[in-house]
Amino acid sequence: MILLFKPFKVGDVINAQGHIGSVKEIQIFNTILKTPDNKTIILPNGGLSTGSMVNFSTEDKRRVDWTIGVGYGDDLDKARAVIQKLCDADERILTETPVVIAVAELADSSVNFTVRAWVKAPDYWGVFFDMNENVYKTFPNEGLNIPFPQMDVHVHKEG
The missing domain is CATH 3.30.70.100 (Alpha-Beta Plaits)
Known part of the structure; x- marks a missing residue:
């Protein structure tokens, strides 16, 4: 669903599943975020596709x-x-x-x-x-x- 509807892209800053970070990679099963303090967060795409998310990068x-x-x-x-x-x-x-x-x-x-x-x-x-x-x-x-x-x-x- 993530790959089909594309609610975010690489480089966007999102808040999802209790984590805020910059999208570094969108894989088939996971999305990889980098947090502002340089932690790597791996989020399952299943949860991303069914949960709420804030995308801070969609508006200028x-x-x-x-x-x-x-x-x-x-x-x-x-x-x-x-x-x-x-x-x-x-x-x-x-x-x-x-x-x-x-x-x-x-x-x-x-x-x-x-x-x-x-x-x-x-x-x-x-x-x-x-x-x-x-x-x-x-x-x-x-x-x-x-x-x-x-x-x-x-x-x-x-x-």
Whole structure:
């Protein structure tokens, strides 16, 4: 079935049967994957033909999603503007679809923005990692806090 319907080809990156890797070889009974850390995974084609699979290589564009938290009390409009500025500065982020920056959650320790941007598929991980680092380096300089889980303890003295 794999050889007939060709849901993937050599070079595609797939997630199947709990493994993610680049397809190195498609044989009659097995498909050989190489994982990002250079392991060889041998997947039986029977399971591949009857199970679900994600092929990350079929589309030329992918959406990168981030959750970026700011501290309660921080200026949300400023945070949104800083995130937009960082996205605008990365030429790998495609401009035909606007970047989405929305307050998604009032969490325990942070106000969380969901940020979504479209990139060419090969740029996905570079953009993802670079944005995380840029947010970490830029927020403190802009007076924005990157919160972490914390707990306030109140001690009351009786009498």
